[in-house]
Amino acid sequence: MPETLIFWGLSGMAILASALVIGQRNPMYSVLMLIASFGALAGLYIQLDAPFVAVAQIIIYAGAIMVLFLFVVMLLNAPQEDAAEWDRTHPLRRTGITRFGGLLALLLVVELAWALLQVNNVDVPVGAQGDPEALGSVRELGRILFTDYVFAFEATSILILVAMVGAVLLARREGDG
Amino acid sequence: MIPLSHYLVVSAVLFAIGTAGVFLRRNLITVLLSIEIMLNAVNLSFVAFGRQFGSLDGQIIVFFVMTVAAAEAAVGLAIVIGLYRHKESLNPDAFASLKW
Numbered sequence: 343m344p345e346t347l348i349f350w351g352l353s354g355m356a357i358l359a360s361a362l363v364i365g366q367r368n369p370m371y372s373v374l375m376l377i378a379s380f381g382a383l384a385g386l387y388i389q390l391d392a393p394f395v396a397v398a399q400i401i402i403y404a405g406a407i408m409v410l411f412l413f414v415v416m417l418l419n420a421p422q423e424d425a426a427e428w429d430r431t432h433p434l435r436r437t438g439i440t441r442f443g444g445l446l447a448l449l450l451v452v453e454l455a456w457a458l459l460q461v462n463n464v465d466v467p468v469g470a471q472g473d474p475e476a477l478g479s480v481r482e483l484g485r486i487l488f489t490d491y492v493f494a495f496e497a498t499s500i501l502i503l504v505a506m507v508g509a510v511l512l513a514r515r516e517g518d519g
Numbered sequence: 520m521i522p523l524s525h526y527l528v529v530s531a532v533l534f535a536i537g538t539a540g541v542f543l544r545r546n547l548i549t550v551l552l553s554i555e556i557m558l559n560a561v562n563l564s565f566v567a568f569g570r571q572f573g574s575l576d577g578q579i580i581v582f583f584v585m586t587v588a589a590a591e592a593a594v595g596l597a598i599v600i601g602l603y604r605h606k607e608s609l610n611p612d613a614f615a616s617l618k619w
Contacts, residue, residue, distance in 0.1 A: 349521045353529040364540035369548045390570045407592045414596045454531045458524050498586045505590035512597035
């Protein structure tokens with residue numbers, strides 16, 4: 343089944359790339375790995391009949407937000423974490439806390455997987471209901487965005503304006519007027 | 520067809536990785552990247568549920584999450600630049616005082 347193979351390939355790539363994001367000491371490689379993870383997620387969105395979300399994911403996330411991150415990493419000269427100091431001072435490195443916290447984290451993951459795989463009515467195949475043509479259409483998406491969600495849409499524009507002013511104010515050098 | 524629970528498991532694993540990154544890493548930029556991983560895990564759940572129930576609302580919410588993520592990244596990175604100017608460090612432990 344090619345569909346299943348594609349699903350496992352894409353989700354494996356997303357999880358591996360995300361794990362490498364937090365496994366790197368160099369923030370530059372972390373950002374590049376996150377772009378790979380977003381690409382795999384865009385593939386999953388296409389499989390879920392959401393092509394517009396997939397394109398927006400590539401353009402907005404991989405294209406805009408990650409470039410912003412890359413600029414900041416380069417601007418700050420990519421300072422790396424000092425491995426020896428990290429090992430010495432990390433509060434989670436104390437043995438008692440490590441064991442207890444690790445146990446709780448493992449318990450959470452097992453519990454989540456168990457709960458998700460146990461419930462029977464989520465096990466129906468995705469897309470058993472609904473018409474894939476209607477779900478993927480950009481026209482319908484735009485209609486809902488500008489009718490049912492118009493207030494949230496306008497509020498978002500104010501949020502972005504405030505974020506823009508705030509970012510300019512915060513990153514400005516003191517004494518620049 | 521792939522069952523909905525598989526998408527939810529992938530989403531839960533991604534969210535767990537993001538949470539681990541926020542708690543374990545001592546670099547402000549990597550912490551912000553981990554927050555982006557968590558937001559994306561939630562987006563995947565939204566789209567999968569929307570597809571399952573034949574509704575477009577899941578995809579609409581994803582757009583709002585994306586704009587909020589963009590605003591968060593812009594303001595967060597501006598704060599990181601400001602902090603780095605003061606202390607020449609990206610380690611969160613360097614910023615323990617409320618006032619300098």
